[in-house]
Amino acid sequence: MLLVTNIIANKEEYIKSLAKRNFDGAPILEKVIALDEDRRATQAKLDHTLADSNTFSKQIGMLFKNGEQQKANLLKEKTAQLKENSKELGTKLTQIQEELTQLLYTIPNIPHTSVANGQSEEDNEEVYKEGDIPTLEEGALPHWELAKKYDIIDFELGVKITGAGFPVYKGKGARLQRALINYFLDKNTEAGYKEFQVPHLVNETSGYGTGQLPDKEGQMYHVTGDDLYLIPTAEVPVTNLFRDELVTEKELPICCTGYTPCFRREAGSYGAHVRGLNRLHQFDKVEIVRVEKPENSYQALDGMVAHVKDILRELELPYRILRLCGGDIGFTAALTYDFEVFSTAQDRWLEISSVSNFESYQANRLKLRFKDSNGKNQLAHTLNGSSLALPRVLAGILENYQTPKGIKIPKVLVPYCGFEYID
Template sequence: MLQVPFIRENKEEVLAGLAKRNFKDAVAIIEDVIATDELKRSTQAKLDKVLAESNSLNKEIGLLFKSGEVQKANILKEKSGKLKISAKELQEEFNQAEQKLLNLLYTIPNVPNKIVPAGSSEDDNITVFEAGEKPELHSGALPHWELAKKYNLIDFELGNKITGAGFPVYRGKGARLQRALINYFLDKNTAAGYEETQVPHLVNEASGMGTGQLPDKEGQMYHVTIDDLYLIPTGEVPMTNIFRGDLLKEDDFPICLTGYTPCFRREAGSYGAHVRGLNRLHQFDKVEIVRIEHPDKSAEALNGMVTHVKEILGELKLPYRILNLCGGDLGFTSTLTYDFEVFSTGQDRWLEISSVSNFETFQANRLKLRYKNAEGKSTLAHTLNGSSLALPRVLAAILENYQTPEGIKIPDVLIPYTGFDMIS
């Protein structure tokens, strides 16, 4: 959530950033924010004046009663009663203005970083890095959903029977490979200094609001209505909310967490061939990395996270590229995001497998996550996160890119985790 003083002092910069996002009605909403904030502040000033006058009058009434001047005291009591009514009305006006201002701020996305390219869709994203060679597959090579069926690795029909489409069942070596990837990712992250955490898979509304999933993506989250809880769409939500409402010290930075969680997304409106197999699921596994950073260090931290994910993909020997997301494709809460995509040779297309993002103070403002700086002033921290990594499409790319006429080879780095080097 943007801070109102920032909006007031940097109005043109905010509008330019929202234009880069193609955010509709930006001018009207920003003008409404400024006007509502002015109303809130003027109402607060009037309320403070009335309360001060009421307190002074109450003291005077007490003195009059003490001195026996009952008649004068009763006259002032009548005036005091009117002031109380006025104070109540002003408090209601203030509360309404404050709630309206909050509701307006919840609709405004983060301002993109200056290096975010303009654009309206994923077609306008800019490739900033590419590595790895696309393998030459043998004649008769298959997409991963056919390989999963051929080698009895993943049963999509059984998942549909048990739950519905988008809830696959991993079996045998498919389940073992999935577990191997989870353990490998966690080991890589902890070796890099991230503390492993196990977090709840359901969160309350305050947690969803804190990281920006609510109210922006309410329709995409599974809602357990009877308990008013939400299934997590990503491990970022519970891990970042560990620090909701905290006041940190400067020497607490950096805070680096990693964790494995299943993730749940309704993905309403996702249809077509591009969502076949593991390409788009309602339940999937992911290993996440989260950082809480000093504002002066968050840009450097983002670059470090990008380098870390590059190292993992390099060890898996998968062809991949990194995209700087344009304004129109940028997530609601992010100021700068780098997407990682692996090349799926069996499908002849790129698949997104990780987003590494810096939110700067946007989430921290919602979370009320602050630290005391050297001058003792309470200041908003910066938050960052990234997939390290999302499993379904990594698994799909391994199956497709490592397939041979004899079977599917296992990447060398995963063999100690799987206990086998070939699926046949």
């Protein structure tokens, strides 16, 4: 959530920056400023009214003490009216503050200066590419056919149990899933990230804290009886560990990692681009989250990008990195890099990670602050990244590593799997 003081100081700059998102910021920012002026004026009236009430209350006591009962009673009437006025002003102030907060929730984050204009994913900028695309044997299969051939993922059984988008992993497929999770967690903890196991459901306050609510409310599974939400990513519970916290400067950076299943209602269209593991309603993901001092957050973002690069190098998968344009960047992010793995059998790139800096946007919602060396409280910066999302990584491995002998397991995963081939 943007700071009102920053909106007032940088209104024209913010309007231009939000235009990168194809978001017309002028009307809503002007309304925010007008509401804040009304809030400050109402607060001033309330403060003045309370001050007068306190002054009169002291005078009433003195008048009664001096035997001036008539004057005291007149002041009591005035004090009663002031108390009624202060009650009305307090109610009005609460309403203004609530309206202002709800309005601020609808404004996306300000994109970083490096974010380009653009309408959609077609306008994202490729900033890095690495790895050789393998040449497959004639008759190479997409992963959903390989899953059936080697009996490692059953999409139909998932439909029977739950519905489309909830696959069942079997045998070596399940072991490969577990191997990937353990490998990702080991890589993250070795890099200094502390591992957490967190709840898979969150309350509404947590959803608002990281920005999934109200922006993505329709994409989350809602447990209506208890008013809880199934998490779309571990980012939500892990980042909310620090909601309403005041940490010390010495504690920063805070580096966290965690594995969770993820649940998303997002409906996909039909076709090969959403078949198999390409788009699911339930999937596994290992996440990394950082809380940083503002001046260090972009260096930390570069470090997170380098970390994901290292994982993909060890998996020996061809990948590229995209810097998202204004029209494709997430609502809460200031800058996002997407990682994509090339699927040789599908002849297309598959997104497998997003690494983002939210600057102080989430921290302001979360009231996540740190006390600097001068004793001043400042909003921290938050960052997160997939490290990694499993379905499309698994799809890339199955398709790019298929051989006449079977599916070869990347060397780095063999100690985790206990086998070298799926055959």
